């Protein structure tokens with residue numbers, strides 16, 4: 001009898017084998033993010049649950065380090081400030097927790113990255129709209145059919161799976177690749 005672990009490994013590998021289909025999207029987003037950072041602008045990243053963890057992981061690879069010693073790069077996760085989350089959530093509602101921070105921080109030339117396995121989370125969608133309003137680019141890191149956020153993004157990477165955990169596993173691979181592409185394109189790797 002196959003174990004749950006081996007079932008998950010098999011399912012994971014099945015999804016991984018489909019990833020060449022999204023290679024061009026990953027390259028395109030990598031070029032965009034590198035251009036944003038090279039121009040002195042910043043990345044704003046957010047998501048819920050596991051994607052909140054991905055958002056802070058992503059931002060920390062850039063402000064801290066990924067592979068090479070290099071200057072810190074401008075990226076901020078909007079899902080990490082418990083005071084902002086509780087204040088905005090309590091006073092305005094949970095749908096506004098990322099949008100209000102985006103409205104405060106996003107400037108023309110910046111890039112907002114919304115991470116959502118369904119592409120349906122209202123707080124991520126509302127923040128994407130606020131980013132667009134501020135003149136920032138919108139990138140969706142999505143799954144399933146991309147949800148409404150797919151059409152609301154300037155560029156998107158959609159993990160080819162219907163399973164939240166598998167989508168998140170693709171997202172972290174994509175995030176690490178984007179960090180590598182950024183370092184490569186900025187001439188620091």
Ligand SMILES: O=C(CO)[C@@H](O)[C@H](O)[C@H](O)[C@H](O)COP(=O)(O)O
Nearest residue numbers: 048049050051116117118121164165
């Ligand atoms: O990590 C997991 C499941 O693997 C959960 O925490 C998951 O991220 C949460 O249910 C999120 O609220 C899902 O939101 P989204 O990906 O649909 O935007």
Ligand SMILES: [Zn+2]
Nearest residue numbers: 050164165168
């Ligand atoms: Zn998870």
